[in-house]
Amino acid sequence: MKIQIRHALTTGIVSAIVLIFLVLIGFHATAADLIGSLLDFRTGAPVFGLTPLMINMLLLFTIIGIWNGARGAKCHEPDSLSKSLVGGLVAGITAGVLFGLLAYIIGLLNEMGVRITLYLASLIPASVRLFLLNLEPVQAGIFYLVFLMITGLIGALFAYSIRSTSSKRSVKDLWGDVTAPVTRQPAYRTAMASRYTKLVFYAILLIIVFLLPLRLGQYWNYTIGTVGIYVLLGLGLNIVVGLAGLLDLGYVAFFAIGAYTAALLTAPQPHNLQWGFWTVVPIGLVLAAFSGILLGIPVLRMRGDYLAIVTLGFGEIIRILSRSDMLASFSGGPRGVTNVAGPTLFGQRFNSPEAFVYLILLSCLLIIFVTNRLKNSRVGRAWIAMREDEVVAQASGINILTHKLLAFAIGAAFAGLGGVLFASRNAFTGPEDFSLMVSINVLALVIVGGMGSIPGVIAGAFVLKGLPEVLRQLDVYRVLFFGGLLVIMMIIRPEGIIPSTRRKLELKEDQEIEPDPAHPESTSVEVADNVVQSDLQGQEK
Numbered sequence: 001m002k003i004q005i006r007h008a009l010t011t012g013i014v015s016a017i018v019l020i021f022l023v024l025i026g027f028h029a030t031a032a033d034l035i036g037s038l039l040d041f042r043t044g045a046p047v048f049g050l051t052p053l054m055i056n057m058l059l060l061f062t063i064i065g066i067w068n069g070a071r072g073a074k075c076h077e078p079d080s081l082s083k084s085l086v087g088g089l090v091a092g093i094t095a096g097v098l099f100g101l102l103a104y105i106i107g108l109l110n111e112m113g114v115r116i117t118l119y120l121a122s123l124i125p126a127s128v129r130l131f132l133l134n135l136e137p138v139q140a141g142i143f144y145l146v147f148l149m150i151t152g153l154i155g156a157l158f159a160y161s162i163r164s165t166s167s168k169r170s171v172k173d174l175w176g177d178v179t180a181p182v183t184r185q186p187a188y189r190t191a192m193a194s195r196y197t198k199l200v201f202y203a204i205l206l207i208i209v210f211l212l213p214l215r216l217g218q219y220w221n222y223t224i225g226t227v228g229i230y231v232l233l234g235l236g237l238n239i240v241v242g243l244a245g246l247l248d249l250g251y252v253a254f255f256a257i258g259a260y261t262a263a264l265l266t267a268p269q270p271h272n273l274q275w276g277f278w279t280v281v282p283i284g285l286v287l288a289a290f291s292g293i294l295l296g297i298p299v300l301r302m303r304g305d306y307l308a309i310v311t312l313g314f315g316e317i318i319r320i321l322s323r324s325d326m327l328a329s330f331s332g333g334p335r336g337v338t339n340v341a342g343p344t345l346f347g348q349r350f351n352s353p354e355a356f357v358y359l360i361l362l363s364c365l366l367i368i369f370v371t372n373r374l375k376n377s378r379v380g381r382a383w384i385a386m387r388e389d390e391v392v393a394q395a396s397g398i399n400i401l402t403h404k405l406l407a408f409a410i411g412a413a414f415a416g417l418g419g420v421l422f423a424s425r426n427a428f429t430g431p432e433d434f435s436l437m438v439s440i441n442v443l444a445l446v447i448v449g450g451m452g453s454i455p456g457v458i459a460g461a462f463v464l465k466g467l468p469e470v471l472r473q474l475d476v477y478r479v480l481f482f483g484g485l486l487v488i489m490m491i492i493r494p495e496g497i498i499p500s501t502r503r504k505l506e507l508k509e510d511q512e513i514e515p516d517p518a519h520p521e522s523t524s525v526e527v528a529d530n531v532v533q534s535d536l537q538g539q540e541k
Contacts, residue, residue, distance in 0.1 A: 012094025026122025069155025092152020100141035107137030236414030242451035245387030250315025258419025288416025336430025450496025
């Protein structure tokens with residue numbers, strides 16, 4: 001029982017920290033408005049003195065409270081209903097005491113006339129009134145204490161009912177039962193075994209993708225184009241990080257080189273060269289790849305954190321130089337470069353988001369094909385060997401420096417292509433487009449999607465770039481969600497949304513270490529280590 005209570009206390013403290021943080025940044029008000037939009041419940045008569053926005057806010061707190069109780073009810077001893085209820089109750093009381101104390105302090109400061117916004121800019125008077133539910137400080141504190149206690153008990157009952165269900169079957173098993181009448185048919189098995197089935201599926205998918213922009217508006221086509229550009233960036237960084245295992249935090253530099261190449265060679269100002277788009281594309285690719293090689297020669301002998309810091313510095317150097325007034329006559333300085341020319345095909349200019357969507361989709365298909373061929377080639381296998389163990393790879397005859405430079409050059413070239421398309425589509429490029437957050441976003445989508453996985457990169461781009469466009473009200477909290485999503489992914493699914501087969505098997509093997517029957521808490525690796533040590537001691541004796 002002591003282990004159960006200690007675990008519940010820890011869970012309650014963590015849940016209280018999450019709740020307090022959400023309130024202090026004003027997210028409870030944003031979430032209430034968003035939930036009201038989704039449920040079409042933003043206005044109406046109060047219910048038991050609670051306005052619709054208050055009810056929406058409490059719905060968010062209910063979800064967190066139930067999760068808190070379910071986690072607190074997790075049994076580390078023989079399972080029972082009483083232990084689950086005690087765990088959920090302790091977790092709920094712990095979170096309720098801390099969260100209720102916050103409500104009391106904020107309510108007391110509000111009554112004293114303290115301007116909380118001077119210290120916490122997001123806690124405007126409206127969000128404070130929403131959080132306090134129009135109650136007195138003591139009443140608000142007691143309300144949240146009781147509220148989290150009740151939700152904690154509900155979460156504990158929910159968790160216990162799931163654990164005690166006789167049919168502990170996964171969603172995959174249930175889905176298999178539903179689809180069994182179809183999947184057991186001989187015709188279905190024959191069709192799935194044929195290699196033409198996959199080709200037909202991909203052909204239908206491509207037709208849908210190429211017809212979709214005709215039905216979407218200008219805004220959504222622009223959003224899809226942005227997602228496609230980040231797919232290009234993600235595929236390039238996937239080679240560097242996912243295949244070769246090189247942590248690059250300055251990847252935005254190559255993106256900027258491609259964009260500025262297109263801008264300076266096609267725009268009338270500042271150099272009035274006005275070259276054609278199709279001439280500039282290979283130049284942008286070559287310059288970005290050459291920059292990757294120049295960066296790689298002096299730094300690729302470094303590993304891990306040192307490599308990440310140096311590449312981060314390179315990205316910041318490129319951004320600062322693009323903002324420099326000394327180079328304003330060359331690169332446009334802080335004002336950037338305007339009137340960047342777009343492509344023309346058969347005399348027709350690509351001057352609409354719909355046209356650019358097709359160009360970006362074709363570029364993505366080309367890069368996916370190249371990446372897939374590289375991944376399955378000798379070069380790709382050499383990259384994977386380097387990622388797993390650089391010393392063993394070098395001992396196997398792999399030229400480490402050459403393959404690192406090749407990974408950097410190819411990844412940089414893909415980023416350069418994305419930069420050219422980005423500048424041409426927007427008809428403008430400037431220093432503010434190439435901040436550190438671009439590198440962080442691309443690295444995040446590779447990790448969330450699944451390192452080394454092409455479908456994972458595409459899924460990560462849609463999750464991290466497409467989903468925020470759907471939920472524009474959460475745009476202010478984008479960094480918060482990035483961090484939270486990364487933490488959740490590392491805990492629940494460290495291999496990513498759509499992991500590569502190799503990485504999925506590696507993580508599965510790590511999780512399937514058999515424990516010692518005599519010592520269940522120790523792993524087989526620890527047991528083997530103890531055996532070796534005992535043998536050495538016996539030899540010494």
